[in-house]
Amino acid sequence: MRIEKKITKAILLTVPFPTRFSGMPMGLIEMGTAFENHDIETIIIDLASLSVGGIMTDEEWQIEVYRHVMTIVDYECCFVGISLCSPGVFRGIKLARYIKKLMPTCKIAVGGPHLISDIQFLKKAETYSIDWAYHGQFLPCKLFAEMLAGEIELEEIPNFSFRINKSDVQYNIEDSKCISRDFIIPNYHLLKNPEHYYFGIFKDGNNIRRFNTSQISTTYGCNSSCRFCTINENRKKFKNKIEDVELWLLKLKVDGIRNIFFDDPNFTEDTLRLEKILEILLKLDFKWACQARIDSVQPELLKRMSMAGCEYIFYGLETGDDTLKKYLKKNISNSLIIENIKSTIKYNIQPGLSCIFGIPGENRDSRFNTYKLINEIDSSLPPNSSVKPLISPSFYAVYPGSEAERDLLKTGKVLDYFNEYSTEKAWLDFDDGYGAYHYFEHEYASKVYDEIKQTLKQCINLKII
Known part of the structure; x- marks a missing residue:
């Protein structure tokens, strides 16, 4: 099974979650670098760093997301990736729902530490707005970029689950110990304000x-x-x-x-x-x-x-x-x-x-x-x-x-x-x-x-x- 339309633009997000320190979203930068190598224009919206020292309101993060979404012409050619940590799952779900309302035909995927232990994530009622989930310990950035470019099947992504329709989810879960990690030197230009970190x-x-x-x-x-x-x-x-x-x-x-x-x-x-x-x-x-x-x-x-x-x-x-x-x-x-x-x-x-x-x-x-x-x-x-x-x-x-x-x-x-x-x-x-x-x-x-x-x-x- 391949994506119906090649992805040309990607938005990668962290969840708006209060933290005490502002660290670079390295996984998203590496993923964005792999995307750019496949001619997928990538935007990183680091809502976590914008939440340092306080609680970002729904209105604040919605304004930040909205202004980026409004630059996208063809929603079917857009991919949205959200990084989920366990304390931020609730906010990540809200974020996915908001984006799906703005861009109903875009593809939304989640990954991150929480998904490693939650194989049944897409089976849960709360996740209806999410299309794909990655459950492995190392993100296969290059394979994922190839999949979005229409070069390989969804089934070729290890430790991956995806919706076939509203009720059916297909799993491709492997022993994550068999999966090696891509080495990617990040393109730091993907961060608009690197001095913030x-x-x-x-x-x-x-x-x-x-x-x-x-x-x-x-x-x-x-x-x-x-x-x-x-x-x-x-x-x-x-x-x-x-x-x-x-x-x-x-x-x-x-x-x-x-x-x-x-x-x-x-x-x-x-x-x-x-x-x-x-x-x-x-x-x-x-x-x-x-x-x-x-x-x-x-x-x-x-x-x-x-x-x-x-x-x-x-x-x-x-x-x-x-x-x-x-x-x-x-x-x-x-x-x-x-x-x-x-x-x-x-x-x-x-x-x-x-x-x-x-x-x-x-x-x-x-x-x-x-x-x-x-x-x-x-x-x-x-x-x-x-x-x-x-x-x-x-x-x-x-x-x-x-x-x-x-x-x-x-x-x-x-x-x-x-x-x-x-x-x-x-x-x-x-x-x-x-x-x-x-x-x-x-x-x-x-x-x-x-x-x-x-x-x-x-x-x-x-x-x-």
């Missing part, structure tokens, strides 16, 4: 400025098994070739992007591979940041990372309570956490520290064990330190495919991802807060955030992101 962590002197920042993932998947995470469940381990990573970095340099956030789940996991990447970074003179397990770094490695331009590492501190550490399956001692934070700062790298609250079984004592750890980190650092750790508050959320979801299912609770759970303003203060399912109510979240602020008032060296 920054993490607030790169400095010019002592001032944080809005420098162009791109995410890069050199590896996908994770060997850890943290209870709250879906990366180890949904993604096999995949590594881009070092020579491909170098090509990507060279492209960033040419495009004037000065800063990089390596989005690998644990950038320091494979030290031999990391050393090769550090050699490239030394030559190209980027400022960069990454994520890492705090037990996967040591002083000599941090020294080399700093020499290669590393300015920030985001660590998952999670909790200071020993019982909750075991529950989360992230049993890293507080003493090692403190020592490695000190080593990170010694080499002029700023640590970001994620602290998770709202963990099942959490109580006042366990919360205050985390606050105690924060105070111990603060007191272990010299008072005149120019590099100060940043605390990033997060809330324990349940996502499809995670062990956290399986725990919840055992209690008889079934989540409805087509609704938003935590929509009170208090959740905007936390990562994984707004829209997700939590074990605690928003009043508890407000109390916790007040406690965090009180704790940090007593600190000399730590502050909140």
